[in-house]
Amino acid sequence: MGYAFNLGDVGFLRSAAGLVAAAEVDRLPLTSASYLADVAAARSLAGDRASALLETVLLRRKAMSKVDSPERWLFTDAALQQATPALVAGHRARRLVGRDVHDVTCSVGVDLVAVARVAARCVGSDLDPVRLAMARNNIDAANVAATLLRADALGPVTRGTAVLADPGRRDASGRRRWRPEDFAPPLGALAETYRGRDLAVKCTPGIDFADVPWADEVELVSLDGAVREACLWTGDLATGVRRRATVLRSDGTEWTVTDTQDDDCPVLPVGEWIIDPDGAVVRAGLVRHYATAHGLGQLDERIAYLTGPVPPPGVRAFRVLEHGRYTEKALRATLARLDVGRVEILVRGLDVDPNALRPRLKPRGGGEASVVLTRIGRAPVAIVCRAERTSS
Structure with a gap:
């Protein structure tokens, strides 16, 4: 839930004394190992306002990904x-x-x-x-x-x-x-x-x-x-x-892609590349529109994975190395033959937990690969790929 700020806390944090105290606390590590020493330092600077001071500095550090220059901003945990x-x-x-x-x-x-x-x-x-x-x-x-x-x-x-x-x-x-x-x-x-x-x-x-x-x-x-x-x-x-x-x-x-664009995309067999569309495209129901715009096709009309000879610019795409019917035994053998030791597993349309599957595959090689697990029609399919970032 985070600290429950009150108006007195806000007044202190906006005051000259609060600004100086916050700058001092921001020099502290504020880690679990330094917790007791940090609390003592904050209390020496702000007395009863120490909790508000510590929470503010921690929230400002978290806010770097959301706010430009958050060093003077004030937040509650829920608001941030x-x-x-x-x-x-x-x-x-x-x-x-x-x-x-x-x-x-x-x-x-x-x-x-x-x-x-x-x-x-x-x-x-x-x-x-x-x-x-x-x-x-x-x-x-x-x-x-x-x-x-x-x-x-x-x-x-x-x-x-x-x-x-x-x-x-x-x-x-x-x-x-x-x-x-x-x-x-x-x-x-x-x-x-x-x-x-x-x-x-x-x-x-x-x-x-x-x-x-x-x-x-x-x-x-x-x-x-x-x-x-x-x-x-x-x-x-x-x-x-x-x-x-x-x-x-x-x-x-x-x-951007919209529902006014053409969505006449074909269903194609596995090609040179596999593309996993951005989540915004999938959630908006615009997979076919996106595919058509980039000359791609669907592997299966009910699955969001796309395939084609050329991936869209500026995306992380998957160059196909091998593919075939999915069984754990067959996939384990393929990864061993390709000397794969680090494997990324992507799943759509199959009831497979990547975190549970990965150790069962026992990857021990020196290389790395991405494995796309999906179904085409009723058949489970494994597509072993190499992930690449395409140029914009």
Whole structure:
């Protein structure tokens, strides 16, 4: 759950004494081995605020992957976990350039800062006074302008603005998929509250598209191979497509595929390359559209693996070495013959646990390989490959 910050903690952390203390604590290792000494040092600097100080420094270190220059930012543990990585937040904000925007669930202000950099005017609101105080600090740290209000996301306090929402996630353990009511506020209530307004709702990529029929466009976004979010767009913020997959990379490259593109891709036998499409493409249901755009085919019409003579640019693809019907015995023999000692196992369409299978294969050679396990029709197939990064 993390430390429970209060307004006094935020005031201290924003003060001159708090800034000096945080800089001192940031010089400490803050490891399990140094825990007792670090706590003693923090107490000597901040007394009763030591816990808030230690938590802040640790969260700032974790925030490096999500926020540019987080050394002056304030977070709670839960807010940081839900925060959008900077590249993803910046990508979403591009649709809001020059608009008046209201972030109705602004929390500590990660998305608010990204929007404030491009919007004409920006308002952020939240019910939690501590997170609002942190948002004020973070807006100042980022040197952007935004108005902050304490307000319920389901009680509109602005007119004529585009609306951005990032509802919290309730405990959905034990269920196989997220439902609209698993969010706080619920997705349906947000849609109803802002009916007729241009709305962007960030939610988990596990949402079933059928559960959000009010969304004019659903965009799945991945960053460096990990699917980060689904964004539900309405009104003029939508672009005329129903489904979009956007792939971002830290090196600044990006590409997108939509359901308006051709999806007339064939089913092909195993070719020179195997391509495992980015998770955003798979989750958006755009595998066939992606395949057609790159001259690829499916191994099986129900499986996302693709094959072809030339892989797409800028992806990690798998050059086929050998393939055949999958049995553990046959695969073990193939790996031994190819002198494979390090093996990556990818699985789609078969009930195989890669972590359980790997030791049973007993790979002992000096080389490495990737093994794609799948089915073609009803036949289980093993495809032994060499992973390569294609040039952009």
